[in-house]
Amino acid sequence: MKDRDLIFEKSRPGKIGYSLPELDVPQKDDILPDNLKRKESAPLPEVAEGEVIRHYINLSQLNHSVDNGFYPLGSCTMKYNPKINEDISRLPGFAELHPYQSEDMVQGALKIMAELEKYLCEIGGMDRVTLQPAAGAHGELTGLMLIRAYHKHRGQDQRKKIIIPDSGHGTNPASVTMCGYETVEIPSDEKGCIDLEALKEVLDDKVAGIMLTNPNTLGFYEENVSEICRLVHEAGGLLYFDGANANAIMGYSRPGDMGFDILHFNLHKTFGTPHGGGGPGSGPVGVKDKLVPFLPNPMVEEEDGKYFLDYDRPQSIGRVRSFYGNFGVLVKAFTYIRMMGAKGLKQVSEDAVLNANYIMEKLSKSYYLKYHRNCMHEFVLSGKKQKDEHGVTTTDIVKNLLDHGIHPPTVYFPLIVEEAMMIEPTETESKETLDKFIEVMEKIAKMAEEDPEKLKEAPFTTPVRRLDEASAARNPILKWEPEE
Amino acid sequence: MNHQFLPNNEDSRREMLESLGLSSIEELFGCCIPANVRFKGNLELPKPLSEMEAKKLLTQIANVNRPASSMVSFLGGGVADHYIPSAIDHIVSRSEFYTAYTPYQAEVSQGTLQNIFEFQSLICMLTGMDVANASMYDGASALAEAVLMASAASRQDKIVISQTVNPQYRETVQTYAKATGLEIIEIPHKDGQTDLEAMEKEIDDKTAAIAFQSPNFFGIIEDPFPISKLKEKGKKTLLISVVDPLSLGVLVPPGDYDCDIVLGEGQPLGNPISFGGPHLGFFAATDKLTRKMPGRLIGQAKDVDGKRGFVMTLQTREQHIRRHRATSNICTNQALNALAAAAYLNLMGKKGIQEVGQQCLQKANYLKEKIDNLPGYSIPFDGPIFKEFAVKANRPFEEIQKVLVEKGFLPGIHLQPYFDGMDDWFLVCVTENRTREEMDRFAAGLEGV
Numbered sequence: 064m065k066d067r068d069l070i071f072e073k074s075r076p077g078k079i080g081y082s083l084p085e086l087d088v089p090q091k092d093d094i095l096p097d098n099l100k101r102k103e104s105a106p107l108p109e110v111a112e113g114e115v116i117r118h119y120i121n122l123s124q125l126n127h128s129v130d131n132g133f134y135p136l137g138s139c140t141m142k143y144n145p146k147i148n149e150d151i152s153r154l155p156g157f158a159e160l161h162p163y164q165s166e167d168m169v170q171g172a173l174k175i176m177a178e179l180e181k182y183l184c185e186i187g188g189m190d191r192v193t194l195q196p197a198a199g200a201h202g203e204l205t206g207l208m209l210i211r212a213y214h215k216h217r218g219q220d221q222r223k224k225i226i227i228p229d230s231g232h233g234t235n236p237a238s239v240t241m242c243g244y245e246t247v248e249i250p251s252d253e254k255g256c257i258d259l260e261a262l263k264e265v266l267d268d269k270v271a272g273i274m275l276t277n278p279n280t281l282g283f284y285e286e287n288v289s290e291i292c293r294l295v296h297e298a299g300g301l302l303y304f305d306g307a308n309a310n311a312i313m314g315y316s317r318p319g320d321m322g323f324d325i326l327h328f329n330l331h332k333t334f335g336t337p338h339g340g341g342g343p344g345s346g347p348v349g350v351k352d353k354l355v356p357f358l359p360n361p362m363v364e365e366e367d368g369k370y371f372l373d374y375d376r377p378q379s380i381g382r383v384r385s386f387y388g389n390f391g392v393l394v395k396a397f398t399y400i401r402m403m404g405a406k407g408l409k410q411v412s413e414d415a416v417l418n419a420n421y422i423m424e425k426l427s428k429s430y431y432l433k434y435h436r437n438c439m440h441e442f443v444l445s446g447k448k449q450k451d452e453h454g455v456t457t458t459d460i461v462k463n464l465l466d467h468g469i470h471p472p473t474v475y476f477p478l479i480v481e482e483a484m485m486i487e488p489t490e491t492e493s494k495e496t497l498d499k500f501i502e503v504m505e506k507i508a509k510m511a512e513e514d515p516e517k518l519k520e521a522p523f524t525t526p527v528r529r530l531d532e533a534s535a536a537r538n539p540i541l542k543w544e545p546e547e
Numbered sequence: 548m549n550h551q552f553l554p555n556n557e558d559s560r561r562e563m564l565e566s567l568g569l570s571s572i573e574e575l576f577g578c579c580i581p582a583n584v585r586f587k588g589n590l591e592l593p594k595p596l597s598e599m600e601a602k603k604l605l606t607q608i609a610n611v612n613r614p615a616s617s618m619v620s621f622l623g624g625g626v627a628d629h630y631i632p633s634a635i636d637h638i639v640s641r642s643e644f645y646t647a648y649t650p651y652q653a654e655v656s657q658g659t660l661q662n663i664f665e666f667q668s669l670i671c672m673l674t675g676m677d678v679a680n681a682s683m684y685d686g687a688s689a690l691a692e693a694v695l696m697a698s699a700a701s702r703q704d705k706i707v708i709s710q711t712v713n714p715q716y717r718e719t720v721q722t723y724a725k726a727t728g729l730e731i732i733e734i735p736h737k738d739g740q741t742d743l744e745a746m747e748k749e750i751d752d753k754t755a756a757i758a759f760q761s762p763n764f765f766g767i768i769e770d771p772f773p774i775s776k777l778k779e780k781g782k783k784t785l786l787i788s789v790v791d792p793l794s795l796g797v798l799v800p801p802g803d804y805d806c807d808i809v810l811g812e813g814q815p816l817g818n819p820i821s822f823g824g825p826h827l828g829f830f831a832a833t834d835k836l837t838r839k840m841p842g843r844l845i846g847q848a849k850d851v852d853g854k855r856g857f858v859m860t861l862q863t864r865e866q867h868i869r870r871h872r873a874t875s876n877i878c879t880n881q882a883l884n885a886l887a888a889a890a891y892l893n894l895m896g897k898k899g900i901q902e903v904g905q906q907c908l909q910k911a912n913y914l915k916e917k918i919d920n921l922p923g924y925s926i927p928f929d930g931p932i933f934k935e936f937a938v939k940a941n942r943p944f945e946e947i948q949k950v951l952v953e954k955g956f957l958p959g960i961h962l963q964p965y966f967d968g969m970d971d972w973f974l975v976c977v978t979e980n981r982t983r984e985e986m987d988r989f990a991a992g993l994e995g996v
Contacts, residue, residue, distance in 0.1 A: 211726060534848065
């Protein structure tokens with residue numbers, strides 16, 4: 064009896080799911096003028112507490128999650144989220160702290176922020192870090208605003224172009240537009256790295272900077288990263304490091320040392336904080352000294368063993384959101400880094416890279432691999448062979464994974480690989496899990512040869528089967544409405 | 548090394564390396580990362596801690612803080628300690644929710660998808676608007692996105708915003724506007740409310756949007772009808788309203804005053820104050836603006852067997868499809884916070900949302916009157932208030948704060964950093980959590996300063 068009704072369909076008049084104390088002050092009915100009063104109560108559902116709980120527990124069971132199965136979603140780093148972090152972030156000293164409390168009452172919170180900033184500076188090779196951005200995309204936008212402020216300060220307002228390789232995340236160009244900049248896309252070479260000649264062609268005094276994901280979305284470390292940094296700096300541009308894939312390089316290379324001026328980390332990818340079903344994340348942005356004056360307000364500073372929030376920073380771009388960032392997420396990342404230490408983080412990257420290479424090598428026998436060379440923490444497999452030979456698409460392949468309790472990889476991205484499947488196992492998966500995944504993928508490849516029609520119908524065992532997304536977009540139903 | 552978060556042992560690592568024809572991990576990294584950018588040293592981080600040590604350390608640090616819950620808090624300013632039903636943390640602690648990601652694969656994400664669909668529906672019910680998205684980072688960034696959206700929809704660049712909007716929100720709008728070259732006109736307040744005459748003068752055919760807040764930063768409920776009417780002075784001018792979701796239990800919903808975009812801070816809906824985040828912004832609009840909206844939208848669909856299900860929809864607005872032509876760069880929402888908000892609204896329901904609004908309203912007005920009658924204090928602004936109000940004292944706020952904190956109160960927010968000449972002013976917030984006894988003691992405490 065799996066219940067899938069909407070909460071609204073469970074509503075019955077008069078039921079309640081809350082209790083409040085009786086109003087202990089005299090009720091006055093003349094506080095609000097009539098025209099400001101709500102005439103009809105908001106038609107929220109009427110359900111009892113137990114019904115609400117059952118509703119959500121049933122819903123939770125319809126989800127695939129890291130805690131119930133393999134989740135090799137490329138570029139999302141779906142690693143295990145340590146349970147201690149959940150406990151720590153709920154301590155009253157963190158969860159019940161008001162952001163307007165005076166500094167002397169929140170020294171512990173400011174310490175967490177100041178120390179986390181130091182750790183991130185060390186890991187990224189940067190001078191200062193703002194913890195304010197709420198997510199990776201928010202960090203990107205912040206980083207671009209910093210680039211803009213920097214050039215403006217130097218009287219270089221004509222710099223309006225941001226270079227992005229064709230393997231870059233879709234958020235990169237969207238962030239560029241939001242910052243009033245223009246995207247210039249450059250192609251990858253036959254090895255999946257930036258084409259240096261193409262880069263040279265677009266470099267001029269209109270270039271504000273370049274956004275690089277390194278390792279890139281194909282899972283390769285940019286071979287010519289030093290040369291790229293040199294060329295862009297020579298042209299007067301700045302270098303932005305998209306840290307989406309930082310899980311591959313901890314303790315092995317630091318963006319700041321490579322020559323990058325700005326980077327963002329995704330704490331929810333690299334530092335073990337949960338993805339929350341799509342948030343909350345956290346996207347701290349690190350910079351080199353020359354960009355520090357422009358960082359968002361406020362910054363946490365320390366003087367004589369006391370922490371304080373510094374707003375006296377006249378060149379700051381301002382704030383990008385309320386208060387100080389997704390503090391609860393920062394606490395989790397802090398705890399994670401303290402439990403891993405330098406050696407642990409290095410081991411994280413080693414295992415992440417080894418796991419990815421292991422799967423890649425095994426699957427290269429049954430699937431097409433456009434770039435066959437050692438990858439970092441992820442790689443891009445292609446369903447091209449199955450499509451060309453049996454008419455089975457990447458969608459068909461990954462929908463079969465669902466019937467095996469495996470979450471599909473990121474699909475049809477990056478755009479430069481046909482029928483792409485971007486696979487990132489992370490370091491928190493065992494060889495035993497990887498072997499099972501490989502076995503399932505091989506089985507599907509075999510089925511594509513033997514019974515392609517059956518493949519196209521999958522999944523069979525999921526809470527719903529393939530949904531008609533085209534009709535849903537044509538006639539959007541975006542909320543529940545009572546039947547007339 | 549072996550670590551509790553890392554499941555591979557040395558045997559597994561060796562076997563995997565062997566299958567790659569490699570003898571060491573060094574060899575693998577050596578062929579991936581060019582030697583000239585290899586980090587040669589060791590990261591300088593504190594030595595790793597066991598779980599027990601980490602728990603001790605973090606508990607110690609937490610104990611250095613003085614949580615608002617250990618005091619009697621009158622702090623608001625967009626975030627306040629409203630009551631959180633116990634059921635909520637049990638719901639958001641389900642790891643099927645919190646260890647999943649953006650629902651890219653609808654077949655195995657119906658829990659997250661159905662929840663967001665319900666969240667969108669609940670926000671529409673609360674605001675009286677046609678369509679709501681899956682949530683934004685917070686109230687401030689939601690306003691910044693609303694301003695960008697209004698500019699894109701009207702193809703105009705001028706934004707007229709009332710100074711009674713939360714100062715942090717205005718700062719965020721300024722930051723976003725600088726980057727895109729929008730012109731932001733701030734309208735000064737008059738007696739704590741939007742100066743309508745001054746606002747009217749700024750509105751013309753180039754005005755993309757009028758933005759105001761009610762209850763405003765000073766807690767005053769602004770009459771939205773005359774503000775809404777100002778839209779007529781522009782050509783395609785849209786009205787953006789910032790609201791406190793809990794006020795909508797008792798106050799006229801934006802859908803009733805011809806509002807185009809409604810947003811606000813969703814923290815009061817079942818989310819802990821958490822030093823300012825993570826929270827959520829909610830975001831709703833009229834039907835005709837649907838395709839201009841930022842953020843995720845979840846829609847109803849049917850599967851191949853005709854069964855109802857939910858999918859991410861209208862994705863052609865979004866960055867991963869449209870890249871530089873996207874309506875925004877936002878690619879996540881605050882899904883877990885939105886889950887808490889939806890659970891809160893479902894638990895409170897039709898009756899509870901009214902009652903909690905009514906309690907805030909009655910209690911705040913009780914304390915306001917009480918303080919107004921205290922010698923040395925006055926209520927500087929007329930106008931009805933919902934749960935917050937400004938107080939003017941006859942001495943600097945710092946003195947008051949010092950004495951009251953010693954007595955276990957968090958007396959309010961100093962207004963001087965945001966408004967010049969308000970060194971003696973502070974903002975008091977009263978939620979349903981406060982009792983008459985606490986308020987009476989607080990008033991006595993103020994009197995005794």
